Amino acid sequence: MGDITVIGIGPGRQGAMTIEAMEALRKADIIVGYRTYTALLREIFLEKRFEESGMRSEEERCRRAVALAQSGLGTAVVSSGDAGIYGMAGLCLAMAEGTGVSVRVIPGVTAASSGAALLGAPLENDFAVISLSDLLIPREEILGRVRAAAESGFVLCLYNPGSHTRREILREACGEILRYRPADTPCGIARSIGRGGEGVEILTLGELRDREADMLMTVFIGNCRTRVLSGKLVTARGYKEEK
Numbered sequence: 353m354g355d356i357t358v359i360g361i362g363p364g365r366q367g368a369m370t371i372e373a374m375e376a377l378r379k380a381d382i383i384v385g386y387r388t389y390t391a392l393l394r395e396i397f398l399e400k401r402f403e404e405s406g407m408r409s410e411e412e413r414c415r416r417a418v419a420l421a422q423s424g425l426g427t428a429v430v431s432s433g434d435a436g437i438y439g440m441a442g443l444c445l446a447m448a449e450g451t452g453v454s455v456r457v458i459p460g461v462t463a464a465s466s467g468a469a470l471l472g473a474p475l476e477n478d479f480a481v482i483s484l485s486d487l488l489i490p491r492e493e494i495l496g497r498v499r500a501a502a503e504s505g506f507v508l509c510l511y512n513p514g515s516h517t518r519r520e521i522l523r524e525a526c527g528e529i530l531r532y533r534p535a536d537t538p539c540g541i542a543r544s545i546g547r548g549g550e551g552v553e554i555l556t557l558g559e560l561r562d563r564e565a566d567m568l569m570t571v572f573i574g575n576c577r578t579r580v581l582s583g584k585l586v587t588a589r590g591y592k593e594e595k
């Protein structure tokens with residue numbers, strides 16, 4: 353019997369992958385994952401066996417990983433960022449349940465961390481991470497969480513802020529937040545972190561509401577302690593010196 357290692361490979365570039373993740377990939381007999389991520393790994397592991405699939409087949413990919421492990425292969429399943437944050441770890445654990453295949457999870461640098469670092473330090477105080485994808489969770493539940501987090505004063509970090517089929521969700525989310533925060537609240541966008549086209553933008557909450565979002569963005573929404581310092585988005589922890 354083989355096993356499954358679910359590996360978060362970080363935002364994209366090799367330097368942002370942990371040494372532990374790299375070692376686990378090196379040891380694996382086969383690497384299973386979404387095409388964008390396996391393409392990055394093919395450049396590093398030239399001799400490795402790969403199996404890739406398209407966007408919406410996470411279940412199929414996990415089922416396949418379980419079968420590969422049962423056939424005796426050390427099977428690596430890769431997710432971008434951290435595999436346990438909107439990744440493949442939970443599904444792999446659920447689908448391996450009762451099959452005798454053991455599953456190990458190796459953490460990675462999630463987009464909240466890598467994006468925050470590019471922008472400055474927006475997550476220095478309490479924050480909430482919310483995915484705006486309504487493929488698996490009803491839209492009302494998502495907007496309810498955005499509202500609750502905004503009312504509670506959390507800095508917000510939004511994953512999956514939009515796509516061509518979900519143009520309105522970021523506008524709606526900003527609408528909820530604007531009930532509790534002024535339109536000039538500092539916000540940030542980190543895009544294509546660790547990949548070609550990487551970039552950041554600092555803008556106000558009012559401007560963010562009218563922005564067209566896509567799947568390659570992670571969005572940060574400041575709170576009353578967030579400021580722009582020398583072009584960086586910074587949330588104060590509360591030290592006297594930070595005033």
Ligand code: SAH
Binds near residue numbers: 543
């Ligand atoms: N497991 C991943 C998240 C997958 S959900 C992680 O831990 O980072 C997909 C969303 O994550 C994207 O829509 C985007 O909001 C964010 N994301 C993932 N990788 C990114 C990158 N390289 N640059 C910007 N955002 C990214």
